[in-house]
Amino acid sequence: MTTSDLFIDGRFVPAATGRTFTTIDPSTGDPIADVAHAGPHDVAAAVSAARAALDGPWSRMPAAERGRLITRLADLVEANADELAELESLDGGKPIRNTRAMDVPAAAAQFRYFGGWPTKIEGETIPVAVPDTLCYTRKEPVGVCAQIIPWNFPLLMAAWKLGPALAAGCTVVVKPAEQTPLTTLRLAGLIAEAGFPAGTVNMLTGDGGTGAALADHPGVDKIAFTGSTAVGREIGAKAGARLTRVTLELGGKSPNIILPDADLDAAIAGSYQGVYFNSGQACNAASRLYAHRSVFDQVIEGLLVRIKEARVGQALDPSTELGPLVSAGQYQRVRGYIRDGIAEGARLRAGEVPGEPDGGFFVQPTLFTDVAPDMRIHREEIFGPVLVATPFDTVDEVVRQANGSEYGLAAGVWTRNLGDAHTLAARLSAGSIYLNTWAPGDPAAPFGGIRASGIGREMGRAGLDAYLEPKTVWTNLTSR
Numbered sequence: 001m002t003t004s005d006l007f008i009d010g011r012f013v014p015a016a017t018g019r020t021f022t023t024i025d026p027s028t029g030d031p032i033a034d035v036a037h038a039g040p041h042d043v044a045a046a047v048s049a050a051r052a053a054l055d056g057p058w059s060r061m062p063a064a065e066r067g068r069l070i071t072r073l074a075d076l077v078e079a080n081a082d083e084l085a086e087l088e089s090l091d092g093g094k095p096i097r098n099t100r101a102m103d104v105p106a107a108a109a110q111f112r113y114f115g116g117w118p119t120k121i122e123g124e125t126i127p128v129a130v131p132d133t134l135c136y137t138r139k140e141p142v143g144v145c146a147q148i149i150p151w152n153f154p155l156l157m158a159a160w161k162l163g164p165a166l167a168a169g170c171t172v173v174v175k176p177a178e179q180t181p182l183t184t185l186r187l188a189g190l191i192a193e194a195g196f197p198a199g200t201v202n203m204l205t206g207d208g209g210t211g212a213a214l215a216d217h218p219g220v221d222k223i224a225f226t227g228s229t230a231v232g233r234e235i236g237a238k239a240g241a242r243l244t245r246v247t248l249e250l251g252g253k254s255p256n257i258i259l260p261d262a263d264l265d266a267a268i269a270g271s272y273q274g275v276y277f278n279s280g281q282a283c284n285a286a287s288r289l290y291a292h293r294s295v296f297d298q299v300i301e302g303l304l305v306r307i308k309e310a311r312v313g314q315a316l317d318p319s320t321e322l323g324p325l326v327s328a329g330q331y332q333r334v335r336g337y338i339r340d341g342i343a344e345g346a347r348l349r350a351g352e353v354p355g356e357p358d359g360g361f362f363v364q365p366t367l368f369t370d371v372a373p374d375m376r377i378h379r380e381e382i383f384g385p386v387l388v389a390t391p392f393d394t395v396d397e398v399v400r401q402a403n404g405s406e407y408g409l410a411a412g413v414w415t416r417n418l419g420d421a422h423t424l425a426a427r428l429s430a431g432s433i434y435l436n437t438w439a440p441g442d443p444a445a446p447f448g449g450i451r452a453s454g455i456g457r458e459m460g461r462a463g464l465d466a467y468l469e470p471k472t473v474w475t476n477l478t479s480r
């Protein structure tokens, strides 16, 4: 088994303590590789390399050159797409058809989009009332950024965070999730190959302790985190105490509403994909379904037909639609929710209580009806292939239910009536609204949540602004 090192100051180095951990293949439960486990000493080295690059070659580089390097990284991700897709599927259990068609091309698209930004970051001239005065703004990089990445879309989430940070002129220390370090490390190799100055991007593999040490480091100017709401609250509290800039991309329990006039075939297909894509391990999964009572049974029947045909299997098998869950821990967590739903009296319409994992961490697509609003499976983010479905009678009632969650990441509506669609888009409280679709994405379109789903936006101009600090310059034009 090979050992993968940390990427600090442009070099691959072992952890200062020599500590490693093993990453496993969730399709089999077998070990894949040993990976360096970064501790506080490595965090300090990475932050100091990022600071030196920020104060040195990276900040002196013309914007056009910065953009060229980010674009070269997009080219390298595309040139190495097959390898990245295989690594992502092997390490995270994501079906190879998805990593090939989605994760890797979407990561390249992020770098390509943000590669165009550096030459367009402009300040403004402000028409102030003070006489004989020139007032303008400069947009400066926030500084050294700590970026903490989840395991559900490891390469893509790294690209979402790195693209805008690099475009803004920041330097970065990235911490991938312990379950899925391999594509981040491969990306480090591509960053070196692209020719970024040493220290501009540093990659620290490790566990939650590594992430905490990074979030605690006083040399970090901004923390960008994607993951659970619990850890997000912890990081938000730390950032608040130190007044460090922070953006948080957290969980969701997103409502998906089917009105009686919807194109039901499209609504069923979209609702199925919306919740079961990536085996439900998506922050914006369509995990709460509300279908009008007049179409409820038809919608459930349609979902059951698709569930029966679902191909659950090994991630590297091209015919697999749903891969395993990412880890034994996640498997046990989802199993606990399924047991809990049954114990609370919900009706299990598809799926089963998973047994002890035998090799891979496979969970069949699961569907509950007869769900009460206060059940845990209805309120909490499960992050597995589990759908809860509820009928409704009136629009006011479904809006109340849909908005009655601590989360606010996404919400969807299926209807043929444009007025209803846009009225509901305004009434539903979430960062993204999907009308007759679920979760399309584009690097130019902002994404993020409200309430317990997070703070700030990623992607698009809003995502770039999160890495820029405006500076206001006042000039007395009469002084000699």
Ligand code: NAP
Pocket (backbone or CB within 6 Å): 148, 149, 150, 151, 152, 175, 176, 177, 178, 179, 206, 207, 208, 209, 210, 211, 212, 213, 215, 226, 227, 228, 229, 231, 232, 234, 235, 249, 250, 251, 252, 282, 283, 333, 381, 382, 383
């Ligand atoms: P998590 O603990 O929040 O992990 C997310 C990232 O934060 C990982 O890189 C993790 O490192 C790191 N981390 C963990 N503890 C930390 C700490 N105290 N300080 C700084 N960084 C820390 O998420 P998880 O435990 O893997 O998953 C649990 C639940 O989180 C899921 O079931 C799901 O509900 C939610 N989740 C949401 C998203 C999303 O996209 N919104 C993504 C993943 C998970 P290690 O992994 O190495 O510990």
Ligand code: MG
Pocket (backbone or CB within 6 Å): 023, 024, 025, 026, 090, 091, 092, 179, 180, 181
């Ligand atoms: Mg793994």
